[in-house]
Amino acid sequence: MEKKGSKRQAVLDALTGQGLSREAMARVAELTGVPEADVYGVGTFYTLLAEPGPRVCQGLSCKLAGGDALAEKLEAKGTVHRVSCLGQCDRAPVSLGENNRLDVAGPRGGISPDNPGLVMNLAGEDDPSYPALAWARKMGGEAVIDELEASGLQGRGGAGFPAHIKWRAVRAEAEPTKYVVCNADEGEPGTFKDREIMLRRPQLMLEALAIAAFVTGCEAIYIYVRGEFPEETDALKAALAKGGLEDFEFRFIEGHGAYICGEETALIESIEGRRGMPRLKPPYPTQQGLWGKPTLMNNVETLACVPDILLRGGARFLALGKTEPGTKLYCLSGHVNNPGVYELPLGASLNELVAAGGGFVGTPLAFSPGGASSGVLPMSLADEPLDFKSLAAHGSMLGSAGVVVLNDTVDMAWVAQVQAVFFEDESCGQCAPCRIGARLVRQALDRYLQSGNPDNLEHIEELAWEMTEGSICGLGMVAAEPAVTARRHFSDHFGVRP
Ligand SMILES: Cc1cc2nc3c(=O)[nH]c(=O)nc-3n(C[C@H](O)[C@H](O)[C@H](O)COP(=O)(O)O)c2cc1C
Numbered sequence: 001m002e003k004k005g006s007k008r009q010a011v012l013d014a015l016t017g018q019g020l021s022r023e024a025m026a027r028v029a030e031l032t033g034v035p036e037a038d039v040y041g042v043g044t045f046y047t048l049l050a051e052p053g054p055r056v057c058q059g060l061s062c063k064l065a066g067g068d069a070l071a072e073k074l075e076a077k078g079t080v081h082r083v084s085c086l087g088q089c090d091r092a093p094v095s096l097g098e099n100n101r102l103d104v105a106g107p108r109g110g111i112s113p114d115n116p117g118l119v120m121n122l123a124g125e126d127d128p129s130y131p132a133l134a135w136a137r138k139m140g141g142e143a144v145i146d147e148l149e150a151s152g153l154q155g156r157g158g159a160g161f162p163a164h165i166k167w168r169a170v171r172a173e174a175e176p177t178k179y180v181v182c183n184a185d186e187g188e189p190g191t192f193k194d195r196e197i198m199l200r201r202p203q204l205m206l207e208a209l210a211i212a213a214f215v216t217g218c219e220a221i222y223i224y225v226r227g228e229f230p231e232e233t234d235a236l237k238a239a240l241a242k243g244g245l246e247d248f249e250f251r252f253i254e255g256h257g258a259y260i261c262g263e264e265t266a267l268i269e270s271i272e273g274r275r276g277m278p279r280l281k282p283p284y285p286t287q288q289g290l291w292g293k294p295t296l297m298n299n300v301e302t303l304a305c306v307p308d309i310l311l312r313g314g315a316r317f318l319a320l321g322k323t324e325p326g327t328k329l330y331c332l333s334g335h336v337n338n339p340g341v342y343e344l345p346l347g348a349s350l351n352e353l354v355a356a357g358g359g360f361v362g363t364p365l366a367f368s369p370g371g372a373s374s375g376v377l378p379m380s381l382a383d384e385p386l387d388f389k390s391l392a393a394h395g396s397m398l399g400s401a402g403v404v405v406l407n408d409t410v411d412m413a414w415v416a417q418v419q420a421v422f423f424e425d426e427s428c429g430q431c432a433p434c435r436i437g438a439r440l441v442r443q444a445l446d447r448y449l450q451s452g453n454p455d456n457l458e459h460i461e462e463l464a465w466e467m468t469e470g471s472i473c474g475l476g477m478v479a480a481e482p483a484v485t486a487r488r489h490f491s492d493h494f495g496v497r498p
């Protein structure tokens, strides 16, 4: 944990509250020996450093719930930054005040009722004795990975990559210095499940990290939590302070308001103190990750599944799924009665999820199954499994399972434009197809919304192809998807405007 009086803390103190003032940059340069120009170059990448102060969310769910009106109201009182997504879609519309704490927000979203049969069971209680870690030590590293393989656990951070392959790869590396990293940067609009795990079941994640370090022989554990989640960081630190994991070295790193830092190699760059720009792969983090050493990186939810898999067996976990292994935390927001995080068998349909979330508000028209990156789908697919394979077959993705429901009061061209603004704002800018393409998509939608002339959109598919083929990372590859899928499924929203 961050020691009071450490150099890192002194740097954070120098920046806190004043942003990148000349004095702050000079102080950081003095403390670190990094040239002032580099301090400026890195610092300006991170909006929480460069633009301190209140922030109001402009994610799709917040906009649906009156995010623009809230922004205008707050702007009338003073400076407020309009930002991409604050990870509070169930409490929309929201704003953050001092120290990134929630200022305006609705009541807490729903969760599934207490059910010990579930894997994460958000309504349940942590077991402070860390029984899965003790069991892992008895089983030994190889047997733990075999159990993960038997469970079929797929990564919950977006790509669905089998967890056991990464664990085995890092364990097999001969290099004596290795790291485990927990990706808690959760920034995809529509997604807020990792937030609930950290707040409600922090020990599940901490225990899994300790198991991962034991199994792979890693010397330190990094937890990278987005800076807009101070309450979640507090919950993790409080859980650690209760004791039981003293054999492991946990290091907390705060994100500073850059969505792209959720991409694994950008996150590594960020921990190393640079702008969070994704690296070319290979080499993969399992081979050369943090500080060039083999690194196991997993999402919060992926990790939180591990204790249950070890204690109750991989076969049980596998069988819990409907179409793919395990249960899944689905985030639900938009036009539904009880937005929240619901744990359902992986492969549950939209209709089943919305039934858990209290039903639709109004007449449903469309849904986005996995955050902004997944584009939009029509209600004719509301009984299809929300899983990795089925959604890919429909040209979409489960991603981080941030499900946003849209009813028939919504203009799908407007939805595409809101998501296009997000990708343009969050592109790190290092590859031209993404940097320029994201801007062109947004401009085309702006022009269409202003003029009603569909000719403005005729090059969107071509642009999308260029972006998919020419981008280094997933952001550029999907940035045109909301526009492409909205046009594909809702062509009646893209005709000539009156
Ligand atoms: C633009 C972009 C943003 C991402 N954001 C996140 C994130 O916030 N949290 C996360 O766990 N994974 C995120 N990922 C996926 C990570 O790169 C990586 O696949 C994941 O952390 C691996 O963990 P898993 O195997 O447990 O899913 C993102 C990927 C991309 C391309």
Ligand code: SF4
Pocket (backbone or CB within 6 Å): 260, 277, 278, 426, 427, 428, 429, 430, 431, 432, 434, 435, 471, 472, 473, 474, 475, 476, 477
């Ligand atoms: S695709 Fe976009 S976000 Fe990803 S590395 Fe390239 S410019 Fe950065």
